[in-house]
Amino acid sequence: AIQAGIPKGVLQIVTGKSSVVGGVLTADKRVHKLSFTGSTEVGRTLMAQCAPTIKKLSLELGGNAPFIVFDDADLEKAADGLIAAKYRNAGQTCVCANRIYVQDTIKDEFLKIFLKKVAALSVGDGLKEGVDIGPLINQGA
Known part of the structure; x- marks a missing residue:
């Protein structure tokens, strides 16, 4: 971000378990905007958590x-x-x-x-040479 000219501290990227990270970020008054890419279920939760402080929120909840x-x-x-x-x-x-x-x-x-x-695609361990498609993220996927 700094190489692109964005001042230090303006853009923060946080990854982690949504059940933990989402609540912390939505409750923190220093956070003015959230952008989330993920499931509709988590997006719905974040929207509800942002509502009390009218926090700006951008959601990308899957496409078609x-x-x-x-x-x-x-x-x-x-x-x-x-x-x-x-x-x-x-x-x-x-x-x-x-x-x-x-x-x-x-x-x-x-x-x-x-x-x-x-x-002709090879399905298997995504870290192995010659594999085109690795595993899904979890059993439910």
């Missing part, structure tokens, strides 16, 4: 990002793009593609290319 493939697309590149858009971080980011639209005239060809590429 589309991925669109038109009939003039390079289907190999589009399939590679969809794999990156859908499977990054085991599909657990808020910007992962969740809706896929493919123009009707190319859907069969695109699906064939895409499924072949998906079948």
Whole structure:
């Protein structure tokens, strides 16, 4: 942040268990604004905790990002793009593609290319060489 010209102390990034960190930050009068990226459940809790002090709050609670493939697309590149858009971080980011639209005239060809590429992905220990997709964050995911 400092290299980007933001004065020291203006931007603070805190990570940790939401059940602990959220309550501390929302109760602290020195905190004027919170930005949270995560689940709707935690976002709802933070909103309620910010309400008494009318603390500014920005929430990114998951998306429903589309991925669109038109009939003039390079289907190999589009399939590679969809794999990156859908499977990054085991599909657990808020910007992962969740809706896929493919123009009707190319859907069969695109699906064939895409499924072949998906079948070639290696799933396993994300820290091992050659693994494309690691585990989910927890059993519920």
